[in-house]
Amino acid sequence: MQNFEFQNPTKLLFGKGQISTLKKEIPAYGKRILLVYGGGSIKKIGLYEKVISELKEIGAFVIELGGVEPNPRLTTVQKGINLIRENQLDFILAVGGGSVIDAAKAIAAGVPYDGDVWDIVTSKVSAPSNSVPIGTVITIAGTGSEMNGNSVITNWETNTKAFFNSSHVLPRFSVLDPELTISVPRDQTVYGSVDIMSHVFEQYFHGSSHAPLQERIGEAILRTVVETAPKLVNDLNNYEYREVMLLNGTLALNGLTAMGVSPDWSTHLIEHAVSAVHDIPHGGGIAIITPHWMEHVAAVRPEKVAQFGVRVFDLDRAGKTDAELAAEAIQSLKEFWKSIGAPTKLSDYGIDDKEIELMTERAMLADQIGSYVSLTKEDVRKILRNSL
Amino acid sequence: MQNFEFQNPTKLLFGKGQISTLKKEIPAYGKRILLVYGGGSIKKIGLYEKVISELKEIGAFVIELGGVEPNPRLTTVQKGINLIRENQLDFILAVGGGSVIDAAKAIAAGVPYDGDVWDIVTSKVSAPSNSVPIGTVITIAGTGSEMNGNSVITNWETNTKAFFNSSHVLPRFSVLDPELTISVPRDQTVYGSVDIMSHVFEQYFHGSSHAPLQERIGEAILRTVVETAPKLVNDLNNYEYREVMLLNGTLALNGLTAMGVSPDWSTHLIEHAVSAVHDIPHGGGIAIITPHWMEHVAAVRPEKVAQFGVRVFDLDRAGKTDAELAAEAIQSLKEFWKSIGAPTKLSDYGIDDKEIELMTERAMLADQIGSYVSLTKEDVRKILRNSL
Structure with missing residues (x-):
């Protein structure tokens, strides 16, 4: 383990009907509110009305920024910053999935910053400590953005997806209602x-030594997904499965399993490069790239991949080498993701080898990426080719 | 799962040499400090000097309250409250184990309260929101007090041990240096x-339904203890084992595994009754009582005890009933605790049946206690008798 500092003060308001806490939580931060949301699904499910009704009860002044894209755009962020400045707003309420919350964070950080917010998104400068406070109402399990300081934004002028992390944009509270x-x-x-x-993998395959508890907690989350997801995809209205997946998503990326380790975000970097060029769903890209990344690292350091297979897929160690177990583990993961209906090849999205070089370029934030196994440009190119 | 609210803003400063962060962390809360510690072991290990040197660097005014007892006393708490009032102190720095931190919390809450602090400790009134801020330097793994709002205090005039929980006494920061x-x-x-x-058990054997992730995380902590403790007790100077146990202790009782469930604190209630009457070490009492409590609940609801055995001690389910597995699980736990040198009978501490009635009385905070399995006075008496 390495020395670490951990602090995550986000207040979780978890469960059925927790939307009614908005009127209690928001006033501490002010009543001039930027309401950020996505493509309108919150209107379809009646959530928009509930939020507006809460905001009315406290006499809030509300400016709306709807239509945030699935891979949220720098231009949208800039629009949000202008809305807050022009209307002197105090608080951002992000209602939606990870993209909406990520956009809200970049807006929050950009408001008090004089330069281009892209400087913050690309971590050239830090998010200011007086970033605008944020609250969230999450509508999809997975992102983890509701309890962390991460934000991923796409600049379509340069086909670049970048991310930043700052404690100054951690949501003050997040409503997590599985319904x-x-x-x-x-x-x-x-x-x-x-x-x-x-998210668990990126922290589980870390570059540090001796973090058995963090790994066990990662495996706890992985096993819970492996048990719950197949039941959920066949019973989408099941509240209990939704509940478990929602909490899974929050705890997978709130800093818990990253305590004292150096995460390896290679797969996310590669996927961000793919979806910055092709605008495919992030989770779909991840499902395609991860097994090929894992095959690459298993060839160098099979031990953790083997451990994952034994502890999450109950593989039998008897008489097998780590390399053999790792191969079985990757096969189990592929089969599991296929069984729940995840894509397996970039060509499922109509992506061919034309943009391999551009995508490789975009993934290489440095000469080498990764901490469990370090990847060169050539390695990334190979992983992308195998993913076609 | 039940609806829940979760927020834990304590900042963890984990690792070798983190004591040097005190001069950075404390000034935000003031420079007039009550330094709380225990029987002097912090002087033996040179920690006292390090703390004083940090406090000197920021020009702090320091009043000391040393000698806090292993089961901290109400009278000590009252002394601390008076010291803060008389000297108009701003901040409490608790350096030691759970007892020291628990005492600090009761002092923190008692200062702004006009009545007797015992009202707060017995949860008759809530801890005030303007409780004095606390920071901690923890010197032993296990308590969890460094990242929660719990405090257990003993009133020796009435042989009563009571506890309270409040977010207002959560440490603002905790230094966790395994060294x-x-x-x-x-x-x-x-x-x-x-x-x-x-601590894991009390939350694992909860009275709620369907909390698979919380249970898996509890099992992750349990397995890590089962793997690490035997190595540690035979190699007490091993930094890596100390590191793992320290983080285990913090995550076992910081609210993580209690999300959305009703914990069952029966074993702690019974042990508190024992140690309020006989002043034995808390962990020793727990080791004695837990298996007998578990035997009692397994007779009513064996399923979770069986699950614990299968997932933590790798018991083979094949052909066995839950009751059989539960019996094996309890046997495995007994053997495990015995193997690391824990006591097994109250008579190990010279306790006989003379005070059974008084201890039973003290444990029964209500007509029935417990949420996984509800215990009557008769049940508690039986568990205590079996523990003799």
């Missing part, structure tokens, strides 16, 4: 499940 | 390991 996730369609439910597992 | 726990002797190391497992 609000019941209408999430099957494909998005699958992507969410994949994303949760990937 | 500071290296000098903890073997018996205390064992008690800490037992206490960690017990």
